[in-house]
Amino acid sequence: MSSLPPHLPPALSLLSALADAALKAGEVILRIRAEGLASGGLASARKSDESPVTAADLAAEAILREELARLLPGVPVIAEEAVAQGKGEAPADTFLLVDPLDGTREFIGASGEFTVNIGLVEAGVPSVGIVLAPAVNKLYAGATTAEGGLAFLGGNDAAPAGWTPIRCRPMPEKGLVAVASRSHFDPETSAFLAGLDIAESISCGSALKFGLVAEGRADLYPRFGTVCEWDVAAGHALVRAAGGSVRRPDGSALPYARTQADYRVHGFIARGREV
Known part of the structure; x- marks a missing residue:
């Protein structure tokens, strides 16, 4: 954890570091998407469960695994494509769940509604989450600590100073x-x-x-x-x-x-x- 920015509170520091990892993956996804669309289409293959996988899924996951190993050494990473290939790590009391490209169908269909997802699970409960939609310039970041919850909406920027705090609205009885x-x-x-x-x-x-x-x-x-x-x-x-x-x-x-x-x-x- 020593590589995280020292001037931020611990939760914000971790969110910023994870956001930066997601943004790096997002850059590669957008590059592969642009190259594919420019050449007339995005190639995909089928996994054993018949879901699609692309070069962007694999490249983004490789980047995320490298970044997460550096940021949180020793914390197991359960990532979609590694599990599909029979290479998944075993979860522990604290572990990471990673979807390098959520919404592959939207990605193949040229929609901007696909995301990079990083979730940290502690004692069976997700405590930290990053959801990045690089094509529509949206970054969601949230963490729950002993002091309460912190949730933000930003753009393609890992600096918390540029993020806006967000909250769920109270559930109405009607409408x-x-x-x-x-x-x-x-x-x-x-x-x-x-x-x-x-x-x-x-x-x-x-x-x-x-x-x-x-x-x-x-x-x-x-x-x-x-x-x-x-x-x-x-x-x-x-x-x-x-x-x-x-x-x-x-x-x-x-x-x-x-x-x-x-x-x-x-x-x-x-x-x-x-x-």
Whole structure:
């Protein structure tokens, strides 16, 4: 930890360092994306679970693993592409969950709604999260400490001085604003939202949906399909730091480090501040 900026409080120092790592990965992703679009398309392959993977996923993960090993030596890194290749590290009481390119479908489809996600999990709970959307110039950063939560929205800048504090808004009884997946909207999500007083529904890609809840632009984000822990941890930490919650659909705590389940998460609901 000695390499972190000494003039910042510990939580902000860590957020700044992790943001810088995400920005380095984001630069490579944007370069590969620009080169691919200029040449007529972005090539992708299929993993064993039929999800797509690109050169940008692999390059970004390599950068993040190198940066995180330097910043937090000895802390295991559970990263999507390494796990897919059978090279995943074993989680410990404190470990990192990394999705180097969340929203690969949006990336391939030339949408800007893809993110770099870094989540730090301590004692089973996400405590620090970075969600960077490099193509739309958005950086979300959040940490929960003994003193409380810190959550911010910035641009493509790792300096906290340029970040704006954000908070979840109190959950209203009526007129909720919901955000849902652009690529994975399903009948169960539709039925869930139909049972609520929804004033507005927003479609969005990747972990940006957690950001909208954290900054008070949306009240809830339901997801009933299966995702992986690295899809959720950073956004969970962010929403938690901003005063909201992320739980299973039945209201129970969302578990992490579930190696026996291949890190699968079978649905969750992110909510703003409960009144």
